Amino acid sequence: MRLVLLGPPGAGKGTHAQVLSKELGVAHVSTGDMLREALKKQTPLGVKAKAFMEKGALVPDEIVIALVKERLSNGDAKKGFILDGFPRTPEQATRLDENLEVLRMPLDLVLYFKTSLSVIIRRLSGRRVCSRCGKNYHIKNFKPKRDGICDACGAALVQRPDDREETIENRLKVYDKETSPLIDYYKRKNLLAEVSGDLEVKELNLQMKKLFRSKDL
Numbered sequence: 001m002r003l004v005l006l007g008p009p010g011a012g013k014g015t016h017a018q019v020l021s022k023e024l025g026v027a028h029v030s031t032g033d034m035l036r037e038a039l040k041k042q043t044p045l046g047v048k049a050k051a052f053m054e055k056g057a058l059v060p061d062e063i064v065i066a067l068v069k070e071r072l073s074n075g076d077a078k079k080g081f082i083l084d085g086f087p088r089t090p091e092q093a094t095r096l097d098e099n100l101e102v103l104r105m106p107l108d109l110v111l112y113f114k115t116s117l118s119v120i121i122r123r124l125s126g127r128r129v130c131s132r133c134g135k136n137y138h139i140k141n142f143k144p145k146r147d148g149i150c151d152a153c154g155a156a157l158v159q160r161p162d163d164r165e166e167t168i169e170n171r172l173k174v175y176d177k178e179t180s181p182l183i184d185y186y187k188r189k190n191l192l193a194e195v196s197g198d199l200e201v202k203e204l205n206l207q208m209k210k211l212f213r214s215k216d217l
Contacts, residue, residue, distance in 0.1 A: 001080040001109075002105055003080075003082045003107070003109050003111060004109075004110040005082060005083065005111050006110060006112045006113065006179065006182065006183065008113075008115055008120060008176070008179075008197075009120065009124060009171055010115065010120035010124040010127075010168075011113035011115040011197035012113060012197050013085070014085075014136065016113075016205065016208070017030065017082045017084040021082055024080060026079055027079070027080070029077070029083050031064060031085040032085055034071055035053075035064075035067065045063055045066055045067050045070065049064075064092070068086060072100070072103060072105065077105075078105075083096075088179070090185040093186070108217050109212075110191045110193070111195055112192055114196060115197030115198055116198050119198045121165055121169075123138070124163045125163060125165045128148075128159055129158060129160055130150035130158075131155050131158050132153050133152055135151070135152050137150075144157065195208060
């Protein structure tokens with residue numbers, strides 16, 4: 001199965017991508033994880049991305065798309081993949097489709113996690129991020145073994161400035177403005193299905209499985 005997960009920050013895309021990846025036996029492809037891995041390994045693409053990230057600039061589409069293509073060429077993605085955090089614009093989606101056509105790996109479905117503002121504020125304001133490796137936690141839903149300490153690398157957990165309640169609403173307005181053309185793009189391709197990001201993980205997981213069965217995926 002080849003999926004793209006769309007939805008605002010706090011919709012639960014990353015959580016569900018990890019769960020579905022294990023259940024379906026397909027690769028979880030997160031652009032954030034790919035960039036961190038490329039930087040860590042100092043790959044040619046990672047070095048290029050680092051130059052932009054150190055300036056606080058967005059990594060250009062051509063670098064991100066090249067990273068995605070490289071990742072999807074790995075053996076584990078041949079069985080299927082879940083794209084989390086990419087694409088973000090119709091232009092990126094078009095480039096992705098072109099690369100997937102070359103790889104003969106067309107998308108099966110695009111899931112849009114429609115989520116209410118109150119749920120997003122609750123989730124994001126409780127999120128904590130490792131200051132070193134970037135691993136995500138939540139003060140209620142996904143606690144570390146030791147309070148304030150990352151399970152993976154032992155570094156301190158912090159709250160991202162843009163996860164504070166006063167900034168979340170503005171983030172969502174920006175997301176809606178930027179993403180509505182992308183949603184329209186996938187609607188026109190008859191690939192989009194909408195699910196409720198307000199649901200808890202187990203309930204939404206069951207609904208997604210019913211949706212997959214209804215589409216013979």
